Amino acid sequence: MSDTLRQLLTGLRALAVLTVLLGIAYPVAVWGIGQAAFSNQAGGSLIVRDNQVVGSSRIGGEATEKLSLRGPELVGAGSSDPTFADFVERLGADPEGVAVAYAYTLESEVQVFAYQVHDTAPERLLDALQAAIGAQEATAGVTWTPSTLAERPVRLGTPADPGNALIYLHGVQDIGFIIVTDDPAHAAEVAGGLP
Helix, strand or coil: CCCHHHHHHHHHHHHHHHHHHHHHHHHHHHHHHHHHHHHHHHHEEEECCCCEEEEEEECCCCEEEEEEHHHHCEEECCCCCCCHHHHHHHHCHHHEEEEEEEEECCCCCCCEEEECCCCEEEEHHHHHHHHHHHCCHHCCCCCEEEEECCCCEEEEEEEECCCCCCCEEEECCCCEEEEECCCHHHHHHHHHHCH
């Protein structure tokens, strides 16, 4: 057997062994460990209400995620949203009267939050949202300026850390909107679809 043929066969055997180990055995082992040790997270951290999936506790995904909740669901024992709790407290609102909607799209990396508190003026909503956002450690130091976005008046929050996303606040009737993105063009596109 020639030297070249021997080297070729050795290379093919190594390829076959490595393909089985790294292409099949390793991914199956990692998947199995993930399912055994972190089954909820590996399954998408789904939120189930009345035997129906209504969202995911892990925001984001490969497609647009949408989640709508009433206030008590967010400020209940399982809530970890300090911005929402601070917002409700600043307004002096009853969580029962607060509705929150959230949407996120990975494609354009835009997050939109809508907070509705019946019989509350938009300026009061925006003041409470701005204060609640500024009170959070991750968004401390945001500078707020009046601006326009898609011909709508907004409050533009520019973070102290340039690596963080811009925050836009817009209010209409009894709804306060928060748009979070790095790209003003995407923010304008989203704002154009708001009331």
